[in-house]
Amino acid sequence: MVFDIPILMSDPLLPNRHKKDFFTCDVFDSFKDDIASMEHPVFSLSKTPEHRMLVYERDGVTIKIKPSYTGLATIFDKDILLYLAGALMSAKNNGLAISKTIRFTTYDYIVSTNKALGGVQYKQLQEGLERLNGTLIQTNVKTNGKEITKEFGLIESWEVIKEDGKSTSIEVTLSDWFYNSILGNAVLTIDKDYFRLRKPTERRLYELARKHCGNQVAWKIKLENLKEKLGIISQTKLLRFNIKKIAETNYLPEYNISIDEDDVVMFFRKAQAKEPVKPAQLPYHVSKSDIAKLAHRGETAQDTVNRIMKLAAQKGMSIKSVVVELIADSEVKRSQVNAPESKAGTKPIDKARIQALRDAIAGKIK
DSSP states (O other): OOOOOOOOOSOSBOOOSSOOOGGGOSSOSSEEEEHHHHHTTOSBOOSSOOOOOEEEEETTEEEEEEOBTTBOOBTTTHHHHHHHHHHHHHHHHTTOOOOSEEEEEHHHHHHHTTOOOSHHHHHHHHHHHHHHHHOEEEEEEEETTEEEEEEEESEEEEEEEEETTEEEEEEEEEOHHHHHHHHTTOEEEEOGGGGGBOSHHHHHHHHHIIIIITTSSEEEEEHHHHHHHHTOOSOHHHHHHHHHHHHHHOOSSSEEEEEOTTOEEEEEESSSOSSOOOOOOOOTTSOHHHHHHHOOTTOOHHHHHHHHHHHHHHHTOOHHHHHHHHHHHHHHHHHHHTSOOOTTSOOOOOHHHHHHHHHHHHHHOO
């Protein structure tokens, strides 16, 4: 059961322990949260192991979150997924090939997510991996008279590499569910001060505000409906009290919160959206002339960019590699039009020439 009793303190946020701006890190561009788990209360808000099964039903769809013997994955365990999502999206946006399996250092994870350095954090990281690996999600989808039930985990596997008894690096393989949200760009950037929020309910409130308010000015919801989205089982009056306490200082990142006499909770932005919606862009090394060569008849430049990025994600290739391959194939087809036919009536394919052409194009697209 989640009690989340308010704590009296001078600063409701955790200190910025490492004075590190995540947006300037070489590996990432920002923290990312998958939209699916922002919408549904997948993660436990309890600070102690929770072994109850969470069940949500709406519009004929049932979602069950099942714990393992170590308990449900918590919203603090989710920091691992946020960290990995940021790494994958940064690589993807820079035209690099990505994989379901990622290796990272324990130190960088701890510093990047604003945790204290020490043996306790290394132990908590491994326990979080155990809960992420053990927690299962079961869903049912009904289409055309058929019902399909599927069960999957938050991550597929993990391993810790130690040297001289100390953890040096960690390797995690993500589940298809989470990895597909990266491939499909079903993620939103979250503020780095999210990791300074002390209490589970505060983190969940921010997630919901980010998902539903987003770049809009405001979002409102009835308190009872908010309680359902939070996934808590404590009394409504306690949630009302906590929201009023937060509203007194409004320390949540990016959003203010208020509640009126009719129990309507309002979230509204503190400032103009940091990240205006931008069309998808190719890396700087792909020129406009390259895009023009690859455009289909009737296709705009932006349509071409979107198609290339989608193709790169589907193939698990870097954007540069996809562009090189497409341009080379286009040049080969163009050159074959005037090539003499063989006795069999077919036009020969010079594989060596194709490879040489690809190498030459790759040299131009640096």
